[in-house]
Amino acid sequence: MNYWNRRIASAILVLALVLVLNFLLFRLMPGDPVASIIDPRFSPEAKEQLRRMYGLDQSLPVQFLMYVKSTLSFDFGISFLTGRPVMDELRSRVPNTVFLLGTSLLLSSFLGTWLGMKAALRRGSILEKCVLWIGALSFSFPSFFVQLVLLMFFASMLPVFPLRGTLSVPPPSGGAALLFDYLRHMALPVLSLVLLGFGGWAIYVRNLMVKILGEDFILLARARGLPKKNILRRHAFRTMLPPLLTIFLLALPGIVSGAVITETVFSLHGVGRFLLEAVTGHDYPAAGAAFFLLALLTVACNLLSDLLYGVTDPRVRLERGNR
Amino acid sequence: MIEIYTPQGYRKDEKEMKRALFLALIAVVFWMLPGGAEAAPGKFDPESYSAPKIEDLYLVIIRDPDAQILALQRGQVHILGDLHRPVDVDALALDPKVNLSLASGFHGFFLGFNVRTFPWNRVELRQAAWQSLPRERIVRDLFAGYAEPLSTFLPPVSPYYQPDVTAYPFNPDAARKRLADAGWTWSEDNVLVSPEGERIPPQRLLSPTASVAPTTAELAARAADALTAIGIPVSSEPMDFATMISRLNERNFQMYVLAWQMTRDPDSLYAFYSSKMDIPGGYNIPGISDPELDVVLDRLRFAPDAMSALAAASEAQKKLAELAPVAPIYSRYSISAVSREWKGTLVTDRVTADNTWSLLAMEPAIGPMRPLYLVQGEEPRALNPFTSSSAYDWQVLGLIYDSLIAVHPYTLETIPWLAKSWSIETRHDDSGPHTILTFHLREGARWQDGKPLTADDAAFTYEYLRKNGVPRYFDNVDNIDRIETPNDLTLVVTMKNVSFWHLHRVGGIPILPRHIVEKVDDWRSWLPASVKHPENSSMTQLVGTGPFIFREYRAGEYVHLKGNKDFWLGRRR
Numbered sequence: 001m002n003y004w005n006r007r008i009a010s011a012i013l014v015l016a017l018v019l020v021l022n023f024l025l026f027r028l029m030p031g032d033p034v035a036s037i038i039d040p041r042f043s044p045e046a047k048e049q050l051r052r053m054y055g056l057d058q059s060l061p062v063q064f065l066m067y068v069k070s071t072l073s074f075d076f077g078i079s080f081l082t083g084r085p086v087m088d089e090l091r092s093r094v095p096n097t098v099f100l101l102g103t104s105l106l107l108s109s110f111l112g113t114w115l116g117m118k119a120a121l122r123r124g125s126i127l128e129k130c131v132l133w134i135g136a137l138s139f140s141f142p143s144f145f146v147q148l149v150l151l152m153f154f155a156s157m158l159p160v161f162p163l164r165g166t167l168s169v170p171p172p173s174g175g176a177a178l179l180f181d182y183l184r185h186m187a188l189p190v191l192s193l194v195l196l197g198f199g200g201w202a203i204y205v206r207n208l209m210v211k212i213l214g215e216d217f218i219l220l221a222r223a224r225g226l227p228k229k230n231i232l233r234r235h236a237f238r239t240m241l242p243p244l245l246t247i248f249l250l251a252l253p254g255i256v257s258g259a260v261i262t263e264t265v266f267s268l269h270g271v272g273r274f275l276l277e278a279v280t281g282h283d284y285p286a287a288g289a290a291f292f293l294l295a296l297l298t299v300a301c302n303l304l305s306d307l308l309y310g311v312t313d314p315r316v317r318l319e320r321g322n323r
Numbered sequence: 324m325i326e327i328y329t330p331q332g333y334r335k336d337e338k339e340m341k342r343a344l345f346l347a348l349i350a351v352v353f354w355m356l357p358g359g360a361e362a363a364p365g366k367f368d369p370e371s372y373s374a375p376k377i378e379d380l381y382l383v384i385i386r387d388p389d390a391q392i393l394a395l396q397r398g399q400v401h402i403l404g405d406l407h408r409p410v411d412v413d414a415l416a417l418d419p420k421v422n423l424s425l426a427s428g429f430h431g432f433f434l435g436f437n438v439r440t441f442p443w444n445r446v447e448l449r450q451a452a453w454q455s456l457p458r459e460r461i462v463r464d465l466f467a468g469y470a471e472p473l474s475t476f477l478p479p480v481s482p483y484y485q486p487d488v489t490a491y492p493f494n495p496d497a498a499r500k501r502l503a504d505a506g507w508t509w510s511e512d513n514v515l516v517s518p519e520g521e522r523i524p525p526q527r528l529l530s531p532t533a534s535v536a537p538t539t540a541e542l543a544a545r546a547a548d549a550l551t552a553i554g555i556p557v558s559s560e561p562m563d564f565a566t567m568i569s570r571l572n573e574r575n576f577q578m579y580v581l582a583w584q585m586t587r588d589p590d591s592l593y594a595f596y597s598s599k600m601d602i603p604g605g606y607n608i609p610g611i612s613d614p615e616l617d618v619v620l621d622r623l624r625f626a627p628d629a630m631s632a633l634a635a636a637s638e639a640q641k642k643l644a645e646l647a648p649v650a651p652i653y654s655r656y657s658i659s660a661v662s663r664e665w666k667g668t669l670v671t672d673r674v675t676a677d678n679t680w681s682l683l684a685m686e687p688a689i690g691p692m693r694p695l696y697l698v699q700g701e702e703p704r705a706l707n708p709f710t711s712s713s714a715y716d717w718q719v720l721g722l723i724y725d726s727l728i729a730v731h732p733y734t735l736e737t738i739p740w741l742a743k744s745w746s747i748e749t750r751h752d753d754s755g756p757h758t759i760l761t762f763h764l765r766e767g768a769r770w771q772d773g774k775p776l777t778a779d780d781a782a783f784t785y786e787y788l789r790k791n792g793v794p795r796y797f798d799n800v801d802n803i804d805r806i807e808t809p810n811d812l813t814l815v816v817t818m819k820n821v822s823f824w825h826l827h828r829v830g831g832i833p834i835l836p837r838h839i840v841e842k843v844d845d846w847r848s849w850l851p852a853s854v855k856h857p858e859n860s861s862m863t864q865l866v867g868t869g870p871f872i873f874r875e876y877r878a879g880e881y882v883h884l885k886g887n888k889d890f891w892l893g894r895r896r
Contacts, residue, residue, distance in 0.1 A: 044605050050794035082704040163385070169383050170381070170883065265387045
């Protein structure tokens with residue numbers, strides 16, 4: 001069996017394991033959706049009726065078969081909590097979440113990488129100190145604090161940005177106006193996540209770059225009299241790329257899982273809050289579907305990262321070829 | 324003299340400030356609202372209302388409480404209900420652009436005991452525990468006075484509230500004396516020992532975690548301290564809420580703290596304290612079982628008329644105060660805020676400004692009509708009248724669908740709504756006595772798509788709910804024996820047994836349009852807000868008889884409703 005066949009087989013195995021664990025874990029958690037109803041207007045008989053409606057009166061093997069069938073056909077059923085098809089719920093939430101977290105991931109990784117490299121190249125300078133300090137501050141603040149401060153300043157005191165949501169109420173008519181309205185609404189949430197996220201990238205890249213610049217092959221390149229730009233781009237940056245790509249790709253599934261606090265503070269219709277409520281509310285179909293899709297995305301990103309490793313580092317291709 | 328406790332110590336000057344603020348708030352409620360509290364209780368007449376003056380109503384989804392306050396202060400929304408953080412109430416009380424309204428609510432918070440086992444199977448211990456709880460101080464410290472100490476099993480706002488019951492005011496010395504009189508002693512390490520010589524083992528008080536419910540967790544810690552001080556070794560055990568409920572359902576606990584949202588009907592006492600409800604899925608969590616109490620609660624549940632219900636409710640509360648299966652602690656006020664840019668709100672001591680009567684009468688204080696924006700704290704869900712159970716769904720659905728009866732905002736008595744009158748009688752046949760409810764519907768009431776409302780719609784709704792065993796309405800329709808419609812405006816519902824509460828259970832069900840619902844394939848997955856009306860392309864299947872017509876739900880953003888200018892209560896004035 002060659003390398004890629006082995007990788008795909010192990011990915012399928014991981015997904016099968018996730019499928020089983022998804023089913024078992026939620027049912028092993030204390031409580032069930034019906035037991036959590038604390039309402040004196042619901043008699044024990046009414047609760048039993050509800051259990052029947054959810055299919056929870058069936059035996060566990062029957063429930064498991066139904067679950068596997070629905071998951072593999074991507075028909076995840078009706079959410080216990082919202083009463084709407086789980087796919088509809090995810091479909092309506094994923095675009096906002098992907099835009100919010102995808103944009104902020106891109107911006108914070110680019111900004112962080114650029115600042116980190118600048119700091120590594122100017123060791124001991126004020127710039128390096130600033131990057132280290134601001135970087136540490138950036139991921140030290142709790143997100144809700146930064147976001148509420150931004151809301152207070154830029155949505156209340158200086159009402160440049162809206163307080164909530166992704167659209168004005170009522171929304172403007174016309175495609176361009178609608179797009180501009182959407183971008184204006186998403187600006188503060190994205191800005192807050194970039195502020196909170198770029199510091200980690202900057203410090204990581206700076207440390208990585210400092211280590212690479214001290215390696216023998218960089219010294220050799222300098223001794224050969226290669227131009228500084230060439231050393232930086234063709235040797236140092238290229239060496240740094242594989243671990244950076246890995247981190248970036250592993251962060252990708254996170255852009256779908258959502259950001260609960262950000263979604264709450266800015267009243268965004270996203271996946272994070274839905275997922276949290278699904279887990280705490282024992283919403284088996286919703287939680288099962290969301291975790292399965294996340295696992296699928298994580299496995300896909302892992303495969304992609306393996307593939308890109310080969311592209312960015314020829315040694316990896318060579319070693320695999322020699323096996 | 325009562326003093327305010329602060330982390331820095333006792334400061335009497337704060338007492339004056341808080342009291343002044345509180346009195347100012349009350350004054351705002353009753354006297355300063357433009358258009359608020361216009362009618363005295365005796366003068367309130369539902370028939371004086373008509374179709375809503377508001378043309379466009381937007382329920383804007385804002386989840387974060389700080390963002391809600393900012394939006395109200397910036398005039399981006401006009402009504403904000405369910406204020407529960409004292410800091411927000413204080414801030415808004417000082418805002419000249421906002422009116423606050425405050426009302427007693429049906430919320431009740433209780434400390435519960437597992438009375439099935441030692442030591443809580445001893446009534447004198449439960450009474451002493453109740454007596455050792457500093458309820459007034461808890462309310463002052465944790466809620467800055469925006470709640471009231473509770474010493475009964477129904478909140479004071481309930482029409483069935485009985486204040487004349489055995490009281491257990493905070494007095495730790497009296498609690499110790501009560502125990503000493505009953506033969507309890509204290510060990511050297513101040514732990515109570517029963518008259519039989521059994522030492523109280525360490526007790527765990529279950530509560531939600533501070534991250535989920537900070538005030539509840541703090542309250543549990545304070546209760547534990549208070550009980551430990553009289554010799555009951557209690558420590559609070561914060562845990563995931565679902566796990567806690569699971570433990571309570573399995574009866575695997577010693578003590579717990581839990582809040583309930585009760586209704587105007589006191590028959591919830593039956594659900595909470597009848598021994599018949601100490602079964603899987605039943606709400607008799609403490610496990611109280613007292614034959615005399617059971618008899619009284621049966622009389623309450625099956626009371627044939629209002630007077631018998633009142634008598635049974637009073638007796639049940641007195642009996643419960645003696646048995647002390649739980650210790651009531653506090654009841655939270657309902658508080659809402661309305662922008663002064665609007666007038667016409669109705670506020671009573673039992674209803675805050677964010678109610679349907681207000682939405683019928685509100686209009687801008689100055690200037691032309693414009694959209695009204697109301698904060699919706701969470702996403703509505705399926706907007707399916709069969710399955711929706713969240714308050715956020717019903718904030719929308721309640722403005723679209725009507726039921727046969729309504730609630731008087733001053734007295735909480737039942738008043739006519741879609742039914743202009745009704746009669747209740749008890750008839751006997753071979754199977755025993757039955758309550759017969761006869762509703763006389765209004766003439767001229769129409770569905771929002773123009774079709775006339777008839778008794779057949781109501782009969783169809785009840786039959787549909789019964790036939791399909793819809794869980795949300797299971798208890799409302801389970802006791803219906805048969806339904807008849809002698810004519811288009813008369814509905815006769817024969818119940819299987821006798822109970823005064825049948826009127827509220829049956830009459831309170833929202834009436835659904837037969838011409839829409841009978842074509843629905845599966846009521847469980849029905850999404851009426853997303854499906855086009857079969858005949859009117861500008862409408863969805865979310866069609867009621869209510870004062871507002873559904874226009875659009877944009878997930879995560881808002882729900883848009885239009886005022887129903889042809890509302891059956893009278894055309895827009």
